[in-house]
Amino acid sequence: MNDQAARRSDGELVEAANQGDRSAFEELYHRYRDWVFTVARRFSGNEDDACDVLQETFFYFFNKFPGFELRAQLKTFLYPVAKHMALNRSKKAAQTVPLAPEFDRILPDMPRDEQAERRELLEFVRILPEAQREVVMLRFADGxxxxxxxxxxxxxxxxxxxxxxxxLAKLKENLQRQKQKKN
Amino acid sequence: MKTTDNNEIDTALEQQLSEALKGQSDGANIAERVDKAVLAMADAKATQIRNARKIRATCVWRWSAAAAAMLLICAGLSLTLMQERIGEKGRLVHTTSQTDRTSPGDIVDVYILASKLAAGEKLSLEYDYNKDGNVDSADVNELARRAVSIEPTKVGKKAGHV
Incomplete structure (x- = not known):
């Protein structure tokens, strides 16, 4: 990854990739690799499948070149591709997809109280209806x-x-109920 | 007051959510084989695009050359036809349609007449299309009018052939 590539916007990278610039493809991959992996893991339920979905998503994306036009944030293109590929994989494997599996990941070092609070919050997000949880994840995890x-x-x-x-109303309500219980 | 409290709670909750959910992609454990496969695919794709562009550029050059050749051929043909109409020594020549007087003459006839008048050549009253007793620019205009007129030409009548 060189400095010139690091300075280029997504639009410029897409334009360069359309001209056959290999470094632009690589930069696009490195820029969105971890995020696509996270989305894939969110829907597929395990890291092995998420790796395969990551690969398939970028194969699909790169095959759109030349001629790919970036009309919105690139995440809006990559997200549905990764999501559908992950869900298809889970269906084929007849797996029960765990809800937002990344919530099980070890939390960063922080005081126990805060860690407990965060766990509670994540648990409340986890039990949200799927459609609401997806919006919350896109808004707050994916920005x-x-x-x-x-x-x-x-x-x-x-x-x-x-x-x-x-x-948000449901989360607020659950958090308040939890506080009252503690008190 | 209650609304303000609610807004504060919402903002705080949103802040909490952002902090809790962001950074979930940290520690992504991506297998090396995936990186290798995707980057190899990227390399192949970039090469394919560059090769296609080269081929396209060659095609464009070939088409341009073919178009230029066609233009040259057309220009050569036009010149030849014009010379046939003007005649080897610059004399006015009638084509078949003009000889039998069935067409009103065309813009080439107008051009030839104008050229001859501009060169100061004296022409017979055969070319006095407006019947004013002189062969001049007014006859060129009259011939041009007839050449583009939609009125039917009377067969057998002299109708503007140079």
Whole structure:
């Protein structure tokens, strides 16, 4: 990865890749590799499948060149591809997909109280209805804005807003109930 | 007041969620074989695109050359035809259609007449299309008018052939 590639925007990288620039392909891969892997793991349930989905997603993406046009954030293109490939893989393997498996990952070093609070919050996210949880993950884990979530999921922005609102209300309610229990 | 509290709670909750959920991609344990396979595919794709572009560039050059050759051939043909119409010594020549007087003459006739007048050549009253007793630029205009007129030409009548 050279400095010139690091400075280029996604749009510039896509343009260069359309011209056959190998370093642009590589930079696009390195830029989104970990994120696509996380999304794949979220839906496939294990790291081995997530690796295969990562590979298939980029094979699919690179095969769109030349002629690929970047009309929104690249994540809005990669997310549905990774999601569908991961779900298909899980269906083929007849696996029960665990809910947001990344929540099981070890939390970074932090005081026990905070760690417990965070675990509770993640647990509440985990038990959200799937449609609401997906919006929450796209918004807060993947950092997409509402319109990008709408494009990514192929739903109206109003639906995104209402799902997010309902999810936050549910989380707030659960957290408050938990606090009351402790008190 | 309650709304403000709710907003504060929402903001705090959103902050908490961002902190808790971001960084979930840290420690992605991606097998080396995946990196190798994807980068090999990227390399192959880039090479394929560059080769296709080279072939396309060659095709464009070939098509341009073919078009230029066609233009040259057309220009040569036009010149030959024009010379046939003008005649070897620059004399006005009638084509078959002009000889039998069934067409009103065309823009080439107008051009030839204009050229001859511009060169100061004296022409017979056969070319006095507007019947004013002189062969001049007014006759060129009259012939041009007839050449583009949609009115049917009377067969057998002199109708503007140079």
């Amino acid at each position: 997409l804005d509402l319109s990008e979530i709408a494009v990514t999921m192929g739903i109206p922005i109003g639906t995104v807003k209402s799902r997010l609102h309902q999810a």
